[in-house]
Amino acid sequence: MKLRDNRAWYLLLPALAIMGFVGLVPLISVLNFSFHDIFSIDAIHWVGVAWYAEILTGPAFWASLARSLLFSALALGVQVPLGIAVALLLLRTGRGGVLVLPLFALPLVVPWNMIPIMWLSLINPDTGLMGQALAATGIVFDYKFTALHTWILLVAMDTWHWLGLVVILSFAALSAIPQPYYQAAAIDGAGRWAVFRQIELPRIAGALSIVLLLRFVDSLMIYTEAFAINAGGPDGATTFLSLDLGEDIKGFSYGIAAARSMLAFLIVITVVWVFTTLTAARSKTPGPAE
Numbered sequence: 001m002k003l004r005d006n007r008a009w010y011l012l013l014p015a016l017a018i019m020g021f022v023g024l025v026p027l028i029s030v031l032n033f034s035f036h037d038i039f040s041i042d043a044i045h046w047v048g049v050a051w052y053a054e055i056l057t058g059p060a061f062w063a064s065l066a067r068s069l070l071f072s073a074l075a076l077g078v079q080v081p082l083g084i085a086v087a088l089l090l091l092r093t094g095r096g097g098v099l100v101l102p103l104f105a106l107p108l109v110v111p112w113n114m115i116p117i118m119w120l121s122l123i124n125p126d127t128g129l130m131g132q133a134l135a136a137t138g139i140v141f142d143y144k145f146t147a148l149h150t151w152i153l154l155v156a157m158d159t160w161h162w163l164g165l166v167v168i169l170s171f172a173a174l175s176a177i178p179q180p181y182y183q184a185a186a187i188d189g190a191g192r193w194a195v196f197r198q199i200e201l202p203r204i205a206g207a208l209s210i211v212l213l214l215r216f217v218d219s220l221m222i223y224t225e226a227f228a229i230n231a232g233g234p235d236g237a238t239t240f241l242s243l244d245l246g247e248d249i250k251g252f253s254y255g256i257a258a259a260r261s262m263l264a265f266l267i268v269i270t271v272v273w274v275f276t277t278l279t280a281a282r283s284k285t286p287g288p289a290e
Contacts, residue, residue, distance in 0.1 A: 027265070033258035051259035060244065061260075065267075068240040072219040074155050075162075076212060082159070083166025083211075084204070088196075090167070091174050101171060104164035116228035119157045143230065147237035150230050154238060157225055162218075166211050173204035213275055217268055241267075 034052070037045045055061045086104070090097030110118075123141060125131040134141050143149040177200065185195045223242035226232065232239035241264055248257035 030258045030261050033254055034262050036255050038254040047255065051256045052263070055256065055259055055263065061241075061263075063236075064239055064241045064244050067238065068220050068222075068242075071151075071154065071222065071240065072216050074151075075158050075219045076215055078155060079159050079163055079166050079215065080208065080211065083163050084170050084208075086163070086167045087170035087174055088200075090171055097171070101168065104167045106164070107161050108164050110161065112224040113228070115157060115161055116225050119153065119160075120229070123153065145234050147234055150234065150238050153229060154222075154226060157229070158219065158222065161225075162215060165215070169207040169211055170204055173207040174200060177203050209275075209279055213272065216271065220268065220271075221264070 035046060035048055037047045037050075039045075090100060093100075107115075122128040123131045123134070123143070125135045125141075131141070141149055143153045181199050182195065185199060190198070221242050222240060223246055226238055226240055227243060227246065230238055232243045241260070245257055245260045245264065248254075248260060
């Protein structure tokens, strides 16, 4: 019996060492800080799980968690269907779609701190094109004091920033579908929805799973855009988990900030674990014969 040679795994040791240094060491440090009350480097006092108890028993944490989950749900609910629709439209245009596709990647390279500045300038009623258009139609868009308007602005801004990721991955997956699949569907008289549900959606499921995971984790940790737009306002309507963490850090409350970081880390790890478990179970389920 021939033994399997696994020595190629040794090539991963340098990468694992680097990841352990840049990831594991800071994580252990933050975990250690979360059990202490830190006044300065020389004044650190053990408090055990007091910070965790204070956070979890307070209503502010759960309210921020609910707002963060709602924002992630809205972002994914808008960006994923819209990105798939745009990818399908570009695919139908042939070579023209390939030429237009790079335009959707441009927002992905814009720095986070520039995005809210751009959008605030855009909706400015005096100088912004969108602001002037809204003012001309008589629509009052008051994102500073109207929570609904703030949420609309945040979702629109996040969609503009990340829609290209969904479009690019969906377009790549759709482009890989063999033409005989469509020819067989046409012979069977399948409608457009049947083609999408039975042929296209299963083929782009892998790409969509990556998009869903990346976008959920990223949207859950949104900070720069939300803080620059309204700093969690109005009246805390857009105060997410990341903004609570930022306030603790700015207030030099490093112990409770470390505890918040660990709770956020546990939430993300739990979501990733559930997602990978469901994906693995789905991949083991036999699909229809091709």
